[in-house]
Amino acid sequence: MTIGYLHTMVRVRDIDESKRFYCDLLGLEEIRRYDSEAGKFTLVFLAPPGQHDRPIELTYNWGSDEVYEGGRNFGHLAFGTEDIYALCDKLQKAGVVINRPPRDGRMAFVKSPDGVSVELLQQGEPLPKAEPWASMENTGAW
Numbered sequence: 001m002t003i004g005y006l007h008t009m010v011r012v013r014d015i016d017e018s019k020r021f022y023c024d025l026l027g028l029e030e031i032r033r034y035d036s037e038a039g040k041f042t043l044v045f046l047a048p049p050g051q052h053d054r055p056i057e058l059t060y061n062w063g064s065d066e067v068y069e070g071g072r073n074f075g076h077l078a079f080g081t082e083d084i085y086a087l088c089d090k091l092q093k094a095g096v097v098i099n100r101p102p103r104d105g106r107m108a109f110v111k112s113p114d115g116v117s118v119e120l121l122q123q124g125e126p127l128p129k130a131e132p133w134a135s136m137e138n139t140g141a142w
Helices: 015-025 084-093
Strands: 008-011 029-036 041-047 056-061 078-080 098-099 109-111 117-122
Touching: 015 029, 015 041, 015 056, 029 109, 084 098, 084 109, 084 117
Parallel strands: 008 056, 078 117
Antiparallel strands: 029 041, 041 056, 098 109, 109 117
């Protein structure tokens, strides 16, 4: 018996805010959406360009005031990037806190608007250490 990866589900409070983070800032694209009138929820599937077989599912429960906590307990999502410094700079300029800066030129952590920990990994070899990242301290938890 074999199994295959299907998707990762993350509950969100605001689809537009979450799509801004995942699509506008990280570069994912919406590949499909499902609204359930009976279940009062919306599912939005996002994936990296050309990798539609590896989606994340944003689940929005209509009218819910539940606060979703414990993003770190969930674990994390991981995305590869061609330039971790450029991506972290873009995120930081957009107001995203870099919780674990890419001091090693290879790995960083940020959080989504719903507190989900997101690991960013440099594709290929680590970049040479560079400021301001090399001396930047961790912020909060990831």
